[in-house]
Amino acid sequence: MTDDEESTQDQGLFLDEYNALTYNMKKNPIKGEFYHIFIHKIVEKLNQGLAPTIAIVGKQGLGKSMTAMRIGELLYDDINAFKGSFNPEDSLVYDILPFLERIHDIEPPEDEGEPCPDRELFIFDEGGVNLSSVDWRSQENRGVQEALQTMRIKNCVYIFVLPEVNKLDKQARENLDFIVTMKDIGKAYIKGIKYNHDRLDNKYRRFYVPYGFWNVDKPSDDTVNIYRKIEIPNKNKFIEERIEKIKEERKKEEEEMDVDSLI
Numbered sequence: 001m002t003d004d005e006e007s008t009q010d011q012g013l014f015l016d017e018y019n020a021l022t023y024n025m026k027k028n029p030i031k032g033e034f035y036h037i038f039i040h041k042i043v044e045k046l047n048q049g050l051a052p053t054i055a056i057v058g059k060q061g062l063g064k065s066m067t068a069m070r071i072g073e074l075l076y077d078d079i080n081a082f083k084g085s086f087n088p089e090d091s092l093v094y095d096i097l098p099f100l101e102r103i104h105d106i107e108p109p110e111d112e113g114e115p116c117p118d119r120e121l122f123i124f125d126e127g128g129v130n131l132s133s134v135d136w137r138s139q140e141n142r143g144v145q146e147a148l149q150t151m152r153i154k155n156c157v158y159i160f161v162l163p164e165v166n167k168l169d170k171q172a173r174e175n176l177d178f179i180v181t182m183k184d185i186g187k188a189y190i191k192g193i194k195y196n197h198d199r200l201d202n203k204y205r206r207f208y209v210p211y212g213f214w215n216v217d218k219p220s221d222d223t224v225n226i227y228r229k230i231e232i233p234n235k236n237k238f239i240e241e242r243i244e245k246i247k248e249e250r251k252k253e254e255e256e257m258d259v260d261s262l263i
Contacts, residue, residue, distance in 0.1 A: 035074065035079075036211070037190075038211050039074055041178070042054075042071075042081075042157065043075075046081055046157070049113040049155055050152060050177075051151070052157050053176050054158065054176070055165050056068055056188075057162060057179065058181055062182035062184060063185050065123075067188055068123045069219040073220065073223060082120060083117070088223060088227045092125055093124045100144075103147050103154060106156070108153045109155065119154060120157075121156065123161065125234075126235065145171055148175045174206075178190060178211075186218065187215055190214055191208045192210075193206065193208060193209075194206075
């Protein structure tokens, strides 16, 4: 074993099965397999008892949701970072209330900073629809904001799938650890986010660490099929809710016009 390998910190989740990155940036295998540095960094944060938060952004049709599904498969099925097998039905979030109830019921570790045995992965699919900066003051979205800020001890992974990062509120963006930008179908560019203290003006400055391109494998057919069965009715629900809001607004406008005509 080289000096670099001996100096690699092992945070305890995989014990002898996992070493993160050596100081010379050489990738070590996780459970005998080599993964992109992005996956290593997620595992590092999990081992440290943190809650990795990821935004997957890009144009429609480039595979944002499929990339989120693939991350779930890797963390659950390949690396065993979570209990059980990956099932999109358990990880996808389209309704905030069940998410808040589930995150509430997760038992935190006995010691802060330790991995949480019951942690989970949550995927907010099309987060730009139900977690937009415009609607961030709603009770539901404030609940997610508070969960991200106060429940990091529960050591979960949060993935937001949305058209662009700015669709998230500023406070939510400040919780991000990674931005995954889909450049083409199955091709992503990864950036890590860090904060560095500036001694001159006593502020923390945000900067990006490039982790390069990642060629994302397609999720299994079973994962894709389960996702499609969940995705369509839930996204239809968003459209139905928007239709009802438009009808309500038009009805209100018509009533106001009727009142004006009587004056």
